[in-house]
Amino acid sequence: MATANMATETTTPGHLGDPSYLSHLSSSLNQLRQQACLCDVTVIVDNQRFPAHKAILSCASEYFQSMFTSGFQESTSNEVTVPGTGGSFSQLLEFAYTGYFTLSPTTVAGVLNMACYMHFSQAVEVCANYLSEVKDSITIDDCFEIWSVASNHGSLAELSESFRRHLVRSFNKCAESQSFLEHSSVDFLLECLGDEEIETDTTTEKQILQAVIAWLQFN
Template structure:
């Protein structure tokens, strides 16, 4: 005859772990009037609590309840203005039980909950909530999530928001959340080179933000627009009628655009760390070179004299080469190439990058070296659309 027992098994010989029972018993006290000696008022709702439990779990409440208030006071009501009842309910549950359920809550409540975890000094709760928010980012919530993450200096959540916004820049610009960004968060987003939306779209989104936030310094916001990246038609028919930028600023942009090298313009580009963007997956294509698909299929193991590699003729003027057009302007600082190594030949080469196929910048020059096999090449990060390797 068996007898089931509700207790969990020992974690080790001579060790008893009934923490779950302790959590359940203390959790019963939450929101109960019995034994409570302090009440919080949040959005006109009353939350009875126990000073000793709050003080044991949180330095903030320890200072609040036993520092600035008389310990002998039998009952106290404390209004809290910086939170919602839903978020405070979640916090009390965590304080009393060590548990919190995030998956069924709205993003606004989760961000309020994250704010409380930060304010009241629960770093583990702050980290766990941040990790969960990383998994539910979408166009509707990414802006307000980024605002909170950057305010509280949460590096992982901030980074995930940035990556999401970079890959969905145009959708983010047209979202309602973009209009509600704080000025510091707004500027930190649009000033990044990797926020790669057309400059006209960025200008119009910032113009809408200025209308939505009339008390802010609009001149400072408009400085984030890279006017030289806009066409003459856009400058005259979109920027000028808005009245947000002076005629001199528009003329200066036209002057910069007409007098600068194309590759000296401050372009924006997609940033996809750690991935090969010269593939068909990302829309790349071989403009010059034979067996074009082989270069973009990602297979660097199976090649011989007949297949598995791209090649090009070597002309007397050394202007032939393999030219790749990326799917979109991209920020790159690293190229790996595999030179033919099925025999003893060596090669000299250089690599140039361009945005328009007219103005080329040389980023690697191995024209005076004899090279073989894998080449792992690093150079200062640049925005480009075209790459060319020339022998």
């Protein structure tokens, strides 16, 4: 009887699989996209056209999931137009199909902005991790954009604080930027003026005064 039970146990089918299958599936789907094969939607961004599959976009982005399941016109249309830049969307599309994309200090701000807007949550996380490593290589204008985007995205509170502090410490460079005039609030300006990390030699004090006057005139 024990022998019979042992035989039954060893011949019971197991939960088996191929660890490389998901990678193969991702690669195959991306090839279909690149060949515009079996695509059921074309996303138009900044006059550029991107063939894609609604199911893939919906899995990667809450924005597209809502768009394609809402019952409105977009859910049945084979073309949709969305705001943004073609370069940034191209990277997000690559991420949606493969889980990877190419970022650089000059492009990450635009990709993060679009990823937040379209709720590519995992892409946002990758951007945030990358930014923590290359913060010192980001232009001041892009730093202001990243700070603004992160401040309005709940999951990026840590990134927002990091870039706010970075901008305060880089006050001299900030003051020379158009973004300083356009995006600085009164609270941010007061924080800069009261920060002990800002140097207080004669030249810097003159720069601070000039920055305050320029900001007041602009606003």
